Amino acid sequence: MKKVSVECKNICLSYGNNEVLKDINIRIEPGEFFALLGPSGSGKSTLLRLIAGFNQHNAGQLLLDGSDITHTPPHKRNIGMVFQSYALWPHLSVWDNVAFGLVERKLPSTQIKEKTASALELVGLSQFAKRRPNELSGGQQQRVALARTIVIEPQVLLLDEPLSNLDKKLRIQMRRELLSLQRRLGITTIFVTHDQEEAMTTADRMAVLDHGIVQQIGTPTALFDYPVNRFVANFVGTMNTLEGRVTARDASKVSIYVDAIGELHIPVNGHVPEGDFLAASFRPHTLQIHPADTRQDPNFIWLPGIIEASEFLGEFTRYQITSGNTLITADQTHFSDQQKMKAGQAVTLALTPSQIRLLPATTTRIG
Template sequence: MNAEPVSIAAASTATPGLAIDGLAVAYGGQRVIENLSLTIEQGCFFTLLGPSGCGKTTLLRTIAGFIQAAEGRLLFGGSDVTRLPPHRRNIGMVFQDYALFPDKTVFDNVAYGLRARRVDEATIRRKVAQSLDHVGLGHLAARHPAALSGGQRQRVALARALVIEPQLLLMDEPLSNLDAKLRVQVREVITELQREAGITTIFVTHDQDEALAMSDRIGVMNRGRLEQVGPPSAIYREPATGYVADFVGAANLVKVTLPAAAAIGPVMVPLPGGVVTARAPATVPAGHALLVARPEEISLTRDGEGLTGTVRRRQYLGGRTTYKVELPEGLTLAVDLHGDRHDAFQPGDLVRLGFDPLRTLVLAS
């Protein structure tokens, strides 16, 4: 079940970097975002996370002014920009495909926004040189984009967005065209520069690792709604819905039936072969519910207490080994063991599964 639309206020009483109030966006008469409200404090690195088609890019483009809101208001630093065109919103934009001018040098690409604002050439030379030095590309100022690597082109796009000193920095899947190792390098550059500049940043991605590693706060989107908003640790450790638990990190999601309503706190949950003690972060009505157990929060032993299961598969993944363990009635759970325990159990072994009563959650279905 999807969560209802939420309004998330920043903890600080200072003027927020971005406030969205009752936003609705429509395509062809059909609402794709409905009654969305959100407040992001000044200087926050905020990530919109979700799968393709969930509305995160639509929301970003509406904030930028490329899409007009059907209803609601957008405020930058307390000023209403809802009806302003993009060029009057003082935003820096970094696109997925970099959007660099192929016929311009690196210097001229970065200088483009300053020249559009009619900044004098002496100031342009100084600011562009500083911006390129910040991203480690000062020595490539005379090159054209075709002579650069993907990571270098992305850093040029970042320098171009930051050099105008925008009120808001918007980034739409900026790392998706890079290989895995380069992604990590460039995301470190982005977070370092964002922290240094203190610019309120909205970052769109479908990659949970990027979101968890880079963000101050994350908004998980589902069908045009914010399913949950919070710091990365809360999104991972305290998912509000099964959708969030399933999308952010790996999780065992087990449909269960509660014989009675569960109050906030410990709950005894019946599973095939026994009973597990879990925690309800909110009141859960009797009947159908969802048990959420992260693979790394389940222990495996040969003896002792816990549910009895049989190892069916083992997958070595370097830093961890994932075991698929079958319980009675065909229920299969994933269990992650880290370190040097990659060969601790073999397919066919009988094992005991232990569940952390604080980390294992029961949510309304």
């Protein structure tokens, strides 16, 4: 099957005065696994349903392999969709659920039999063909929904939060199976989720949406390491920020004064926003926690801190630490018999300068 692209060009959608999608520009490459990530109400599911043909945009173009399908009805788009609820026919067997689309298309019975058998084998459910959906586990029902969609050989596969009804262990297993299946089929796939871990572990690239606006598009690594704004930084993982007044800047570094901490000299890593106030931003795992009297290596930026609280999360312990006027999150890898630091303990935080990203500050005046 030919791999196709999907492109949204200046897509806008409103319900009355409520703008749901605002000037959406996304190009999804042929054969790509692409995720739409965002909180509830961000517009991601609306955009997915628009691509499927269930919603109609007010402005812009929707292109499938370069051809505008804006006015093409859903059943003629050759796009398959797996819904969050799976939407299986409860009175039909697994076999009949999977074969349903082929029967509707009036294919010859021999082709229906061959294609249905192949789809069930592809998702590992051949032995469950005679069962009803209520006799299957959640993961098996999801596979039936996938088989029912891929059996019609769509050019694009749409997945609307298909893992949300599964427990954590099964979600991990199923997202791996989803990715493996997508790689075998080579089908252009668009996956909607509010779970950043699901998006980051499956997607080739992803778009982060908020209030109907695309905030950033890129690979999971690029969005995690180089977020363009505070929303992306905090939605794709956890981000600490120290807001400060810019005291100097040149091509290689920016100096900012942080109230109750002092001046920080930060090397330029990527784009540096304009403005008199910036936020020095860094991930919890990039911090090292040391005793308060540790000799300070000049290769690091050092921050004074007081332990406020901690959470043991298995692989690591997450500490909440006050530094100056800011509460900072720091993750420390856990080893057996390791002593947890106590609330009120004075510490020093070491931060590698290259791990800091400078983002726009939320304030215009500090101190």
